[in-house]
Amino acid sequence: MNQEMIVVLDFGSQYNQLITRRIREFGVYSELHPHTIRAEEIRALNAKGIIFSGGPNSVYDEQAFTCDPAIFELGLPILGICYGMQLMAHHLGGKVEKASHREYGKALIQVKHDSLLFHGLPDEQVVWMSHGDLVTAPPDGFVVDATSPSCPIAAMSDERRKWYGVQFHPEVRHSVYGNDLLKKFVFDVCGCRGDWTMENFIDEQVRRIREQVGEKRVLCALSGGVDSSVAAVLVHRAIGDQLTCIFVDHGLLRKGEAESVMKTFREQFQMNVIKVDAKDRFLAKLKGVTDPEQKRKIIGNEFIYVFDDEAAKLEGIEFLVQGTLYTDIIESGTATAQTIKSHHNVGGLPEDMKFELIEPLNTLFKDEVRALGTQLGIPDEIVWRQPFPGPGLGIRVLGEVTEEKLEIVRESDAILREEVKKAGLDRDIWQYFTVLPDIRSVGVMGDARTYDYTVAIRAVTSIDGMTADWARIPWDVLERISTRIVNEVPHVNRVVYDITSKPPATIEWE
Structure with a gap:
């Protein structure tokens, strides 16, 4: 398939994934690559254009990130953003200097030259700046496209070679016309068509999976989560009964989850699913464990x-099918970004299992996986399922895990989810669940003294889970949730609401 692509080079910006996502939102496929990628590798990707991301370095730092100089000889359009613009200027003979003061936040630019990037856009624009250095003299062949009070060269262009630089961040929503500018680069400068869709993605993946697998058999660990579910359905569409799924019910799932998984995949999609009831086995192993x-x-x-x-x-x-996402690939390490964590789909499978991997989602972000799931006909309750920890309810029961405690979390969590959905808040709150702290408290129910468990509600708003704020659920909704939990869940006499952000707290309690 002749798929057009915009290659984004990662120079360490916190916004680098955002650039890639923005391009994909236009219907154009984009990939993030380390700044160390060689020019011939970019040529092999059939890229239509290149974007240099921002980054924390100065071009004069001893360890400053740079790129293969041969990239400038590929004849491809290039857009440099922030550090990317400074790197272009520095490499091509312009002048980069330390700014008199670091500029961070909103700024007003004045468009001075009607280049393709700014054609048809307002002469004054609010943009988002984040830099300590700036270009003070453009390279030969470049003209100044825009200025700001603190930045004499806020944008520059060499339209003959289709090279552009902007000192601000168009990928950030605070740059009011940033999306328009990126679109102009992708479509007007690079000449992209914008025909990357989920339908096309499905067709291409089905073709690739069939080519990879042939007549052989495939195994998938199905957890019921979004990623493994979408991966399984996509692979099943490609090879049908050659796929066998194993669903391990460890007894640590939410209410109705195991039944929902079996109904969806065995009945709706007619997939070969082996359900393993391992509840007793897991509980026996967890007996007496509190850490x-x-x-x-x-x-x-x-x-x-x-x-x-x-x-x-x-x-x-x-x-073996795994639901690895593009973020997993990125976080596990471009040469630029710090490795955040090692990713273990389905809890980490044995390294000595001699299977060849099928990872059909490893070029997609989470929101794209959800869109793909919808396109494949997977029910909303699975596609929009919230992040759920690998250990399940085992870490939402603080202290020792017992069947009684699991039942309390299961029932209280079901009430919370039901009421949040009823209030129309289920798509607004990033994650919400109940926790059972290892404490009891005194209460009065039916004129009698009680000494029972406390249930904590955790609900947060977030973009990516890296930081989170506690959700402002309306008081009347919280009151209904609390009343129902105390009245309907045995051994609970108190409900509390966790109003701590991340940081300092994590989203999960354990």
């Missing part, structure tokens, strides 16, 4: 053992 890290390790390891046992019963399996 959260130990609980996580036990649950993760036990999942591996159960999955391994079931996989060993199947013959002729050569491939």
